[in-house]
Amino acid sequence: MEQVEYFEVECTEETGGAYYRRIADVVLLDHNLIRVIKKLHISIDPGVPIFIAVGVTRKLPGVVRLRDFAEVNATGQKIIISIGDETHLAPLLQILWERYGKESVEQPDRFTIVLSAEGQESGDIEDLPVFDPTESIYKDLIYALMVIQPEGFKVRRQWYGKEKFYLVASEDTLPENIEDLVREKFALMGERL
């Protein structure tokens, strides 16, 4: 966890806290999320019981657009898309089918898509957003926190966005002032929610 700027596990029981520090370390490493996290504060009180994890992510990669992995050529009434990297081909096809209909999208070979779209500028298509990595990273992050949390904590609240995230879990109903508790934990890291 050296790459993480701030990593603290706060627990009312010393031994339990040390175990959860190790568990968080192992889980984040296994899920390949260490490089994503900038700050992480975990607070556990088995007496209440409550588990709060708050954190800040590093700057995440931006939206992948069509021009990032393909070349677009407009010839007459047809637009030919030559794919350079297949990674995002499946979501691209989904988007094109939805926008132009399956009858207008042809794929003569693996790396070429021919689009019969009249009056379309190739420039518009080049800017087409295909994949947003932040969404899946935050989802993975929340899943990892769910793995870390004590096993019986089935009542959860989670939130992510603006490079920040939190997950609160308990086996009882969550207290009403939960957002205040989360803000307190963010303040410990020198951040504001």
Add this chain to the structure above:
Amino acid sequence: MNLVPVTYKGGIYRHDEIIDLIDDLGGYIIQKHVLAQEVVLQALVPKEDIGLIAAIAKPLTGEITPSPLVGTEIAVVTMSLEIHHLPHASCDVAEYIRRFGAKTNMVGLARGFGKRIAQMNDEERDVINEHDLAVYLLGDFETCIQQKFPVLRRGIEIPMVVCGGPSRETLQRIIDPPVDGYVGNVGRFMHRTKESEELTKLDEVVEEITRVLDRKREEIAKDPPSVSPARLMDVINEQVDEIHEVFSPTPITVQMTGLRVKLPYDTFARVLRDIPIEEGVTIGEIADIVPSRMRDYILIRIRPFSETNIMV
């Protein structure tokens, strides 16, 4: 004749000679594994003949080692077997105990997690009670263990060994009334045990189990079962042909004072009851044959000598 539990490891070549030898000496093969070119036998053999077996096995490059847990069936009780929390510590513990000859069964409780919400149903309780010993693998927090353990031990009549994250002393302090064995610093962790200190911890679990089972053996020796479970296994193997068609790794599981026979109860209970062990003595006379809560298996509980006045 004092039979001791051992494991024999050797090549497949001429291993039948070892099997015949153990048989001739009056010992019993509890389990036989064939793994490619290797054979692992778990057996009960006469104590004074271990040297002889070792001498005969030497040219076959086989070796014989003591395995204190052969002939026991142990329940590894874990609070959850949820897929999201894999790998569970209980997987490693169950696997490690198996290396010492025990037959372990994992009992993943349906609602064992949580402090307030933890509970155990009657099926889980009965399944655990069918074993010789239960190893409970609890979590990392003493507050939780203190609150939930009384619920999880309710109705359990067999010896219990408790493993948990807090130290051994803490476990002894918070568990009341006391259980038979404690192992501290084995709580919830999310990785496979590979480091030497973690393996030492698993050895500690095995030591504690062995200590508790030795004490149970001493108790049993004061009023021994009317027939040795291993001998009863041999009798069933000889007289019930259908047992050879069961694909389970141990069609008959040997316990300290009984057997689990993996045949359907409705069809075979009567058959087993009428099997003669020696002239005039049938299994039904010296043992209770009851349905197991595990699938439709049969559980044979051998009655002690003091009840039957028969020793075969």
